[in-house]
Amino acid sequence: MKHIKNTLKLFKLDWQRIFKNPIATFLIIALMIIPSLYAWFNIKALWDPYANTGELPIAVYSDDKPASFKGKEVNIGDEVLKNLHENKQLGWKFVDSKQELDKGVKSGKYYAGIYLPKDFSKDLLSFTTGEITKPKIDYSINEKINAIAPKIADKGASSLQAQITDQFIQTASSTLVSVFNEIGYNLDSNLVSITKVRNMILSTDENINQIDKYTQEVVALHGKIPELKTKLGKANEFVGYLPQVDALGAKLVDLNDKMPTIKEQAKVILTLQEKIPEIQNAGKQLAMIDEDFASVEQTMNEGINEAKQGLLIIQGVQGALPEIQKLGDQADSLATATSEGAAKLQEALPGITSSMKVTLQAISTISSSVASVVEQLRNNHLTPEEREVLKQQLSDSLGRQQAVIQQLIQTMTQIQEAAGNQELQPTIAKLNTVNNMISVLKAKVDSLDVNAITDADLEAIQNTANDIAATAGSIDVDAVSTMVNNILTKLISTISTAQDLLNKAKQIDFAALLSSTEATVSNAIGILEKYQAELPAIKQEIHDANVLLNGHMDTIVNGINKGADLYNNELPVIQEKLGLAASFIQNDYPGIKENITGTLKTVNEKMPDLEAALDKANDLIQNDWPNIKSGLHKAAEAIRKGEKDVDLGEVIKLLKMDATAESDFFTKPVEIAENKIYPIANNGSASTPFYTALCLWVGAVLFSSVATTDFYLDEKDRGKYSKREQFSARMMTFLVMGLAQALIVTLGNYFLLGVDVRQPVYSVLFALLIGFSFMMMVYVLVGLFGNVGKGAAIIILVLSISGGGGNYPIQVSGKFFQFINPFLPFTHAVNLLRESAGGIYWPNAWKAIIILAMISIVFCVLGIFLYPFIEEKTKKLANVSHESRIFH
Structure with a gap:
């Protein structure tokens, strides 16, 4: 029960994740519908392929000369052309010469040509002379134009031959029997x-x-x-x-033999097609950065100028400090000197504030800087040496940032100690937090192995950088500046009105405080000037990338x-x-x-x-x-x-029989009584079982190529659920997709295309069973064997198209395909859908239902049982393939 409960909980989590992400929701809906389009387009294209044969151009030319029969001029060629003018089965084109007919067939203007020679009528009537010469129809066909058109054209030629034969037999038999009647009466x-x-x-x-x-x-x-x-x-x-x-x-x-490998390698173009919206969005963002880069330069220059002005003020205060300290040594003027030093420090406060603001802004950009380096480290085309250089540059930058933060902490601590209160302690605590986080981030960067960088390592670095930027951004520099100014103002007021505080003022180390502030501002200016020197190159690279991508x-x-x-x-x-x-x-x-x-x-x-x-x-x-x-x-x-x-008497009796009745018997001695069992309205409806089953297998393979069989959980949740529970939950998600694909395609067949289905309810139920079985097979193959399983699913698809007996009877295929036909699940899926299409013969239907159900059960049991044992081996095999830098 615990296994079932956890599986259902993970299954619910799967769909919550899907519906929280609009892109994932869109992809899920698209993958439900896209396989149906494959079936619908093929079914509609094959709806009635012989309805438009009247547009198939067949050239006809008769060179026949009239022949004499019983005192009359007979031209069979003219009669044939006359009948063909009323025949709409093929697109008969009546040309003016044999040369035009041959040229049109060779050029592809006509699919075929029929030529009646000069002696056609004469040869057709040669039986009356005793020297029989069979007449010939010169039939030429261009077989390279199309695979099916020659068969249709052949049917037209055969139909023409049959038409001429029937007409000839009817005329000849009628004439001969009439003559025999006359002879029969004279013979007596x-x-x-x-x-x-x-x-x-x-x-x-x-x-x-x-x-x-x-x-x-x-x-x-x-x-x-x-x-x-x-x-x-x-x-x-x-x-x-x-x-x-x-x-x-x-x-x-x-x-x-190499075709499956070639096809698998070419599949990367489908991944690129899915990434088109992301590529276009990246182009828009790059264009936005290119347009706004001038404001970035301006902000950087203004920050450097303000920091330098603050540094000059601090250095001026440092120059005057010896004199202030000298005066402070005199007891009677100690308070005045201390007050004057505090006032000087208050005067330098705008520069200190500007430096602090620049420092915190530089730290706030650490997220984007780290993101840029992380993206470069993800580039599989970089050599290990190039990755090591990027890693070292990031580590050095973090070290400099840490030094600046430490100097700022020291400065604010000294100001707070001079004031004798804890008003700056919250800000100092945040700065200490930022300092510790930078230390952690630097340690993570230094511990990276450039030869085995994982996405998890890079994601952890990026998350820490984001946290640092968020914490630094939460410090209100203006509020801190106001607070420092209030502290110094109170200090000056206290010195002026309370001489007894003179001893405390003597303890303030203004030289160390100003030196620490100067070092903080100088470090900030150094960092900003380093970025400023790189701005032109960065600007040009961004502009070139914008022109190349968006152009x-x-x-x-x-x-x-x-x-x-x-x-x-x-x-x-x-x-x-x-x-x-x-x-x-x-x-x-x-x-x-x-x-x-x-x-x-x-x-x-x-x-x-x-x-x-x-x-x-x-x-x-x-x-x-x-x-x-x-x-x-x-x-x-x-x-x-x-x-x-x-017995000549019997002969005479036979010759004197009814000429009309005997002529009709000779023309059509046999009549056919046609009885259609399980009739289907059109070719498209007859092809529906094959393309419906095919689209369900294609849909399963397509979804397994896009969706992953791995279930991702947070670190804290991984221990709560077993591998079998994760495998079972993701299996249920795949099966829901298979059922949705089956439901969409069958309802679309019936309501959108109007396919002739005798048992529509059973058609939907059978398709649901097939979609369930196919998705179960593909999911277990991919879940257990990864890319190898995907390849196996594609091989089964190829064999199913050739050996499933979908469009042609399996008996006309090769011995190999006849052998594998009973072992292909696709064979039984097509047979089951045919039952609902034309009328169900339940012994056949139950056989297919049992086979598909047993396949589902076997694959389900094997997958759940074997997954914990095979999963690690499959991942190792996948990692080996990843090292080629070709397979993902």
Whole structure:
């Protein structure tokens, strides 16, 4: 119970700290919303990618010439163009020449081009002549413009091909069946003679022409032997370049392996982007100091002049003091001499007051002086020698300040003793406090190890300096001056009216008092003149820094924002493509290489045998085939005359059937009955589970990169709470962020984007479970292993994008991704969100729920148990990485 109570107390403290700091509150709210933007923008971009294919430019040109069919002129090309004018599926562009089409496709003006050649109609109708030539559509495509556009264009070309085929089948079948109807009615009266003619035609058409076609193909192949041998030689030359391809592939794989390191190093640009407001605020403050520097110089000069005037007065009093003391030796004029000395001291009081004021003002600036040195010591680019010089300069300055304070204390003590009262004691006590604090600060500075300066050491020095400045600033110099003046006035009055106080006046050591005052003022003047000598250089440095920073502020901010945009948007794309290329080199290329070399070896071995066989076949076709062909015709005629297998009556009955019904059957012999199970309205809604799960993991990684897993407590509170309690409290803060991110993205999906979700309540609940699980995993990884844990979270993210089966079925991915798919939490998160999107099949949903819940429990238990044992080792590892001056 104590553990739970302390954990809740620390959790409450976490959020109190957040809401007390406006910047922290703003960052927390931003980190709740930013991951959702990642999902919303991607979902909206993929909402209906095929709705605007009508804007995709596809060039079309027909060079088709009319062909004659059953006494009519037919131009299929014109019919195709006419139909395409009414087709809005793609952006058909009707160009005026084949040259314009080719140029437009090469330049990228058109994604693809479709060309119908001159003999398109003639070849399409060649089936009516018996010499069938398939018509060709010349389809060219520019695949480098875009990855998806060629697939859409291919679909358009295939659709055009199907459209032409359907139209052709419908027309041809309708025409042929109508002709067959006419033939069928005529066959009844000429059945015997027609049977003989039909048999001979079928025999010739089914055997001799087909064989003759094959012989011509063999002759053509024999003629291409020289060309094939030339291409084989080029292929053998290509094999010689394979070692260079291997070397290039190895470099590509090596670069892909280093990509996580490169990406981690580039992440520093995001930190700079978060610091932009601080950089801009620093520029404003620097400009303000640059503008007001003249008043600082004026104040410094006036203080030095006033101190010097006071010093002259004191020195004048010192010159007259011997005479005063000489007169004081005479008993009868002792009172007069003492009164005159006090009056002289009262006359020098403005100079003493000015010196005291200058001294205290110099001490009040100790905070800014120490802050400047502390900031320089934080600079990791300084060498140990340069840091030692800064440390010694600060120590010497503190020593001089301490000497001035001690001299001032001595002066005021002597004045108080001369007056015989304790009116100056509060001021003397404050000065003693300042003196002691300077001693403590000097000891801290002297004990610094320049090779191992920590932020805690520098913060302690800065806090002590601030306390010194505050204490010195609390002394009212004018009040002290008035008090000293009143003391001296009373002293003079007492000497004048009470001769019995003469003996006490003799005890006042005016020489020591004036000497102490002179030393105090001289030290103050020395300190101020040292600062005065450095003012021109400081002024020039501040002005140069102001011009450099504020003069290029827009360039700096724009550069940082562009760098962050490149890191967020372009670098993941490069990393993904590089990973695909490396995967190809590692997985697919070895098999392709082996196939190429093995196939070429076989072809080289068999080419002589193939060439000899084709020579023999070509000789047979050229010399013996005509006689063989004539003999085959005669044999076929004799065989067909004796065949009685075909029932011509059934054929006539078939030919006389309904032409319209049969034509429609040939065109579409099969109809498809479509049944949609778990329908989803659009592509954006179908992509929502993937991008929602992805944004929750990205949100967890992003928050772990910005927020720390360490719980900072004051020195007095550290012993009250165990490491497990601190770890558990910060875990609860991270989990609240994960739940908030999940709630925002799912509600935004439904109410802002209008995503089609069949079970919106379960969608929110499932997303909360996923956000909880993902944040638990990332927090434990980062809390236990630091930067290594962040790297592991990023690796899981990369593997999840490729192996989670989010946008493409996992079955079309490589074997490696199919293997890791069941082990990725991302896989089960996407599957669970898909259930609420299309309709829940509870056996699948419960499986994903149990897996995600078990992952959360395991990571929670392991994190709480292992943290006290691993924390020190993780910090040592982090300190080792800090020594590189690269990692924070």
